Amino acid sequence: MLQGKDRFEIVGRSLPCHKYGCMFRLVEPGDASFIYKLRTDSGLSRHVNSVSNIVEDQVKWIKDYKSREANGNEFYLISVDPVTGSRQGVNRLYDFKDDSFELGSWLYLPNEDISKSILGDIFAKELGFEALGFDFCTFNVRKVNLSVIRYHQGYQPDLVSHDELNLYFKLTRAQFNRNKIKYLKICGYGENA
Amino acid sequence: MEKMLEFTQKFKDQYIDADTFEMSPETEFRQIGSWDSLTGMAVLVMIKDDYGVDISTETFKTLKTVKEVYEMVKSPKN
Numbered sequence: 001m002l003q004g005k006d007r008f009e010i011v012g013r014s015l016p017c018h019k020y021g022c023m024f025r026l027v028e029p030g031d032a033s034f035i036y037k038l039r040t041d042s043g044l045s046r047h048v049n050s051v052s053n054i055v056e057d058q059v060k061w062i063k064d065y066k067s068r069e070a071n072g073n074e075f076y077l078i079s080v081d082p083v084t085g086s087r088q089g090v091n092r093l094y095d096f097k098d099d100s101f102e103l104g105s106w107l108y109l110p111n112e113d114i115s116k117s118i119l120g121d122i123f124a125k126e127l128g129f130e131a132l133g134f135d136f137c138t139f140n141v142r143k144v145n146l147s148v149i150r151y152h153q154g155y156q157p158d159l160v161s162h163d164e165l166n167l168y169f170k171l172t173r174a175q176f177n178r179n180k181i182k183y184l185k186i187c188g189y190g191e192n193a
Numbered sequence: 194m195e196k197m198l199e200f201t202q203k204f205k206d207q208y209i210d211a212d213t214f215e216m217s218p219e220t221e222f223r224q225i226g227s228w229d230s231l232t233g234m235a236v237l238v239m240i241k242d243d244y245g246v247d248i249s250t251e252t253f254k255t256l257k258t259v260k261e262v263y264e265m266v267k268s269p270k271n
Contacts (some may be wrong), residue, residue: 044198114230115250146209154238185247186237 001098005024011075014131018082019155020119020189023162025078027090032058034078034087059153061126075127076105079120088116091124092152099135100170119150123181129173136173140166156180170176200263203243207235218260240266 006020016025036058068074074094089108108117128134205216210227246269
């Protein structure tokens with residue numbers, strides 16, 4: 001298993017990264033207003049944990065996150081349009097175990113092309129599986145978030161458990177690699193993207 | 194016609210509330226209340242899985258009715 005400093009080094013070498021027509025980098029405190037906007041959007045925030053209603057708390061959260069990042073315990077990605085520089089959305093990898101990572105915080109601007117959101121999700125998974133070498137990832141989805149559940153099921157993950165609120169999934173590297181191709185193609189990227 | 198109706202049913206099944214509305218080939222599918230961009234992605238995946246046809250999100254944006262999508266599936270140009 002990679003140690004935290006190794007993970008930090010690998011991610012540091014991998015990012016920023018231009019891929020799938022986007023630029024991916026690690027979140028910085030200067031991104032707080034954008035993330036706050038995402039997390040308080042009435043449509044998007046229905047299915048995520050609530051946040052404090054002031055931007056300053058988001059800045060503090062990111063500053064705390066940066067020390068978890070430096071220890072290689074969590075990586076919060078932001079997708080930026082490489083031409084305009086505008087921020088598009090975020091993904092987060094955390095809770096690293098011997099052979100797995102947790103995926104979460106998948107939020108993209110509602111008026112963005114859905115491809116950006118899908119490609120951001122794929123990039124985050126590639127970072128976990130390919131760059132960091134994990135064998136599987138876990139994630140949970142609110143039971144009421146049906147269209148997101150349907151999207152994730154397109155990768156044929158295993159449903160591990162459920163509770164009153166959430167479904168808990170496990171997705172292996174093989175399941176991901178087998179199924180990401182169709183999404184990449186739909187999003188305008190061929191099999192060798 | 195039968196194949197188009199079968200396609201329309203499969204298209205409808207991609208909505209999270211498919212059993213609550215009617216759909217015909219002439220339906221403007223984005224006008225259905227529960228439509229969202231992930232429903233669109235589910236439709237494109239269904240087309241890929243069931244018909245072996247790739248329609249890009251860019252092309253899909255130009256299509257309004259179920260029938261227009263079906264015509265694209267029958268004769269893909271992209």
